[in-house]
Amino acid sequence: MSSFVDSPNGIFPSVCSLDCPDQCGLLLHKKNGKIIKVEGDPNHPVTKGFICNKVRNMTERIYDKKRLKYPMKRIGAKGEGEFVRISWEEAINTITTRWKELLQSDGAESILPYSFYGNMGNLSAEGMDRRFFNRLGASQLDRSICNSAGAAGYKYTMGGSYGTDPEDTIHTKLFIFWGINAVSTNMHQVAIAQQARKQNGAKIIVIDVHKNKTARIADWFIPILPGTDTALALGLMHILFAENMVDSSFLEQYTVGYEELREHVEQYDPVTVSGITGIPVEDIVQLARMYGKTSPAFIRIGNGPQHHDNGGMFVRTISCLPALTGQWLVKGGGAIKGNSGYLAHNTANLQRPDLLKNKKTRVINMNLLGEALLTLDPPVKSLYVYGTNPAVVAPAGNKVRSGLKREDLFTVVHDLFLTETARYADIVLPATSSFENTDFYTSYWHHYIQLQQPVIEPFEEAKSNIEVFRLLAKGMNFTEAAFEETEAELIDQSLANPKNPYIKEINFETLSKHHYLKAKARFPDSFPTPSGKIELYSEKMKQDGYPPLPTYVPLIKDSDHYFQFIAAPNHNFLNSTFANQTKHIELEKEPVVVLNCEDAEKLDVKDGDQVRVWNERGECILKASVGVNVLPGVAVTQGLWGAEKGTKHLVNALTPDRIADMGGGATFFSGRVTVEKIILEC
Numbered sequence: 001m002s003s004f005v006d007s008p009n010g011i012f013p014s015v016c017s018l019d020c021p022d023q024c025g026l027l028l029h030k031k032n033g034k035i036i037k038v039e040g041d042p043n044h045p046v047t048k049g050f051i052c053n054k055v056r057n058m059t060e061r062i063y064d065k066k067r068l069k070y071p072m073k074r075i076g077a078k079g080e081g082e083f084v085r086i087s088w089e090e091a092i093n094t095i096t097t098r099w100k101e102l103l104q105s106d107g108a109e110s111i112l113p114y115s116f117y118g119n120m121g122n123l124s125a126e127g128m129d130r131r132f133f134n135r136l137g138a139s140q141l142d143r144s145i146c147n148s149a150g151a152a153g154y155k156y157t158m159g160g161s162y163g164t165d166p167e168d169t170i171h172t173k174l175f176i177f178w179g180i181n182a183v184s185t186n187m188h189q190v191a192i193a194q195q196a197r198k199q200n201g202a203k204i205i206v207i208d209v210h211k212n213k214t215a216r217i218a219d220w221f222i223p224i225l226p227g228t229d230t231a232l233a234l235g236l237m238h239i240l241f242a243e244n245m246v247d248s249s250f251l252e253q254y255t256v257g258y259e260e261l262r263e264h265v266e267q268y269d270p271v272t273v274s275g276i277t278g279i280p281v282e283d284i285v286q287l288a289r290m291y292g293k294t295s296p297a298f299i300r301i302g303n304g305p306q307h308h309d310n311g312g313m314f315v316r317t318i319s320c321l322p323a324l325t326g327q328w329l330v331k332g333g334g335a336i337k338g339n340s341g342y343l344a345h346n347t348a349n350l351q352r353p354d355l356l357k358n359k360k361t362r363v364i365n366m367n368l369l370g371e372a373l374l375t376l377d378p379p380v381k382s383l384y385v386y387g388t389n390p391a392v393v394a395p396a397g398n399k400v401r402s403g404l405k406r407e408d409l410f411t412v413v414h415d416l417f418l419t420e421t422a423r424y425a426d427i428v429l430p431a432t433s434s435f436e437n438t439d440f441y442t443s444y445w446h447h448y449i450q451l452q453q454p455v456i457e458p459f460e461e462a463k464s465n466i467e468v469f470r471l472l473a474k475g476m477n478f479t480e481a482a483f484e485e486t487e488a489e490l491i492d493q494s495l496a497n498p499k500n501p502y503i504k505e506i507n508f509e510t511l512s513k514h515h516y517l518k519a520k521a522r523f524p525d526s527f528p529t530p531s532g533k534i535e536l537y538s539e540k541m542k543q544d545g546y547p548p549l550p551t552y553v554p555l556i557k558d559s560d561h562y563f564q565f566i567a568a569p570n571h572n573f574l575n576s577t578f579a580n581q582t583k584h585i586e587l588e589k590e591p592v593v594v595l596n597c598e599d600a601e602k603l604d605v606k607d608g609d610q611v612r613v614w615n616e617r618g619e620c621i622l623k624a625s626v627g628v629n630v631l632p633g634v635a636v637t638q639g640l641w642g643a644e645k646g647t648k649h650l651v652n653a654l655t656p657d658r659i660a661d662m663g664g665g666a667t668f669f670s671g672r673v674t675v676e677k678i679i680l681e682c
């Protein structure tokens with residue numbers, strides 16, 4: 001069979017590899033061996049041919065002149081970005097020689113892999129790399145920067161990552177987008193909601209600290225003070241019980257602890273909750289009645305509110321709501337936090353933890369990268385970064401960059417671009433784009449597994465993560481067959497998962513034929529919690545040192561700075577990806593900080609003024625956007641801008657590296673800052 005790569009012209013199936021729940025089906029148009037257009041696959045049952053502007057402009061990125069073409073070694077100071085070309089042979093040899101020395105002098109745990117989901121392909125993001133670092137016995141990375149607090153909280157209530165099938169939400173009559181800027185971050189859920197609004201008069205509610213793009217299309221936007229959502233959810237429960245809007249037979253059959261919960265939420269009366277959340281009493285009551293009386297009612301639980309000190313408890317609490325009303329059994333009712341449980345593949349086959357031979361290697365939380373590089377004893381002596389850009393995306397960014405500057409740290413970065421992180425590397429390796437690789441993709445929102453087969457030749461000398469780890473394994477003289485296996489073999493091993501009957505018929509062959517296949521998933525009758533039921537009361541939480549019932553815990557007030565600072569993603573970048581593409585930068589214009597007019601007036605700041613935003617961790621210079629899009633005391637910025645427009649836009653210079661209440665999660669949004677007008681001297 002000839003491959004897609006061999007045909008210089010045509011239209012080929014593909015899938016979006018970015019860290020986005022929608023995981024769109026794509027069609028790549030090729031002419032003379034080059035991709036000239038990226039469009040949505042109209043036959044994809046969920047994404048239906050619509051894709052975001054970011055990826056419609058993807059050719060800008062994959063053929064960008066700035067793309068890394070060959071391996072390089074550093075000749076300037078760390079961070080300056082001066083490199084010279086070397087061969088792959090020299091690169092692999094330099095890395096493996098240094099690592100062999102470190103194995104002798106400091107042991108394997110002095111080496112730390114640092115990666116995330118810049119490419120969501122399972123083989124690229126957590127395949128051959130895991131095999132390699134297990135075999136090496138390197139320090140392990142706790143990959144907790146994104147959704148881990150929320151995932152842990154959801155698990156306490158529901159047992160695993162199972163929610164509503166988004167395709168069913170076409171029947172939904174009430175959509176609550178809770179702490180999710182879905183117009184930018186889950187556009188097809190919005191498309192379904194808008195269709196449902198047209199078809200059956202569905203209502204869309206947005207609960208957020210910012211009147212973002214999603215709030216602007218809502219029927220009702222409810223502004224809330226940061227980190228107080230748990231109190232709101234408890235207030236809703238109070239009213240649902242008090243006004244008898246709960247589904248007793250569901251509670252009886254499928255949950256544990258509803259009697260305890262009923263008593264417990266008596267304290268969260270609307271007046272108390274209003275005082276905590278900043279939401280008027282009558283709005284809380286109206287919201288509870290709408291939620292209690294509309295069916296199907298669906299909550300899309302966002303990632304935003306779980307990036308707080310109390311983020312795990314937030315998700316644990318919200319995910320109890322559909323159980324109170326019995327909405328889990330209604331087609332189109334329920335909630336989605338994440339749906340990855342339905343598509344769970346065989347991670348042991350893919351990642352081969354057996355290669356670690358039961359060694360108890362230390363685990364380092366990725367949110368503490370700066371701390372780890374600066375203070376850990378025994379120290380990290382080598383860092384291997386791939387699929388992530390920690391100099392921009394990790395919290396407490398100034399600490400991260402100081403750590404990366406350490407002269408005795410041997411850093412390797414594998415990426416498509418000379419990212420801010422790569423500028424600190426000793427060796428830089430060029431990565432292929434996902435369109436150049438074979439991989440399989442499992443959405444964490446819809447129920448489809450998709451295959452990517454290479455559509456174009458590797459760019460210049462770029463190599464995939466899988467190939468680089470094969471080369472590193474050879475360089476380290478690892479002889480296990482695990483490092484020889486082909487992508488097709490890895491995919492078949494991964495999809496052979498007796499624990500997940502939903503994906504039984506999906507394998508490399510069936511995927512090659514159909515490109516995407518839906519798991520035969522359905523909402524579980526029994527839940528993988530200790531009791532087998534939805535746990536409104538959780539004994540496990542008690543054992544783990546948490547309140548067993550959903551409980552509001554205020555944010556940690558880490559300083560007296562006036563503003564609560566929310567540095568969220570933006571529309572045209574994906575984390576820091578695209579923050580170096582001219583087209584995407586032009587669309588975003590420049591980084592702003594959104595302030596309430598009352599606050600701005602007190603600070604004598606006018607719309608459009610440059611302001612200094614600072615705290616003990618660092619400072620940024622941003623443009624003030626003044627209005628009523630945030631409550632007083634809240635400052636919101638959007639986008640993980642790179643250093644293209646100067647380092648004063650690296651917003652993570654300001655974010656805390658405290659760890660959230662659960663799952664080792666990040667607390668990006670729980671920091672405080674002062675905002676000051678910049679007085680220009682003539």
Ligand SMILES: Nc1nc2c(c(=O)[nH]1)N[C@H]1C(S)=C(S)[C@@H](COP(=O)(O)OP(=O)(O)OC[C@H]3O[C@@H](n4cnc5c(=O)[nH]c(N)nc54)[C@H](O)[C@@H]3O)O[C@H]1N2
Binds near residue numbers: 307
């Ligand atoms: N365009 C675009 N799409 C993306 C990304 C991107 O950078 N750009 N990133 C991708 C990734 S990795 C992820 S994890 C997802 C994240 O996407 P989302 O799930 O949308 O999460 P965030 O964008 O982090 O935050 C969502 C909202 O939470 C709000 N928020 C912050 N604190 C609170 C709070 O205390 N209460 C409430 N109610 N709201 C709060 C913010 O104002 C923001 O509007 O998006 C993915 N998709």
Ligand SMILES: Nc1nc2c(c(=O)[nH]1)N[C@H]1C(S)=C(S)[C@@H](COP(=O)(O)OP(=O)(O)OC[C@H]3O[C@@H](n4cnc5c(=O)[nH]c(N)nc54)[C@H](O)[C@@H]3O)O[C@H]1N2
Binds near residue numbers: 146569577652655
């Ligand atoms: N202030 C603030 N900070 C945040 C967040 C926030 O909301 N606010 N969100 C956080 C969240 S939720 C997340 S998920 C993280 C995400 O942060 P990151 O995981 O760092 O995501 P990106 O910035 O998109 O960087 C991904 C990198 O992977 C590279 N890449 C893509 N494909 C491949 C490949 O196949 N191989 C290799 N080797 N490299 C590849 C890309 O070129 C890019 O440089 O950021 C976190 N940081």
Ligand code: SF4
Binds near residue numbers: 016024051052053054
């Ligand atoms: S980033 Fe999200 S919306 Fe855009 S093409 Fe990729 S999966 Fe679709």
Ligand SMILES: [Mo]
Binds near residue numbers: 019145147
């Ligand atoms: Mo994320």
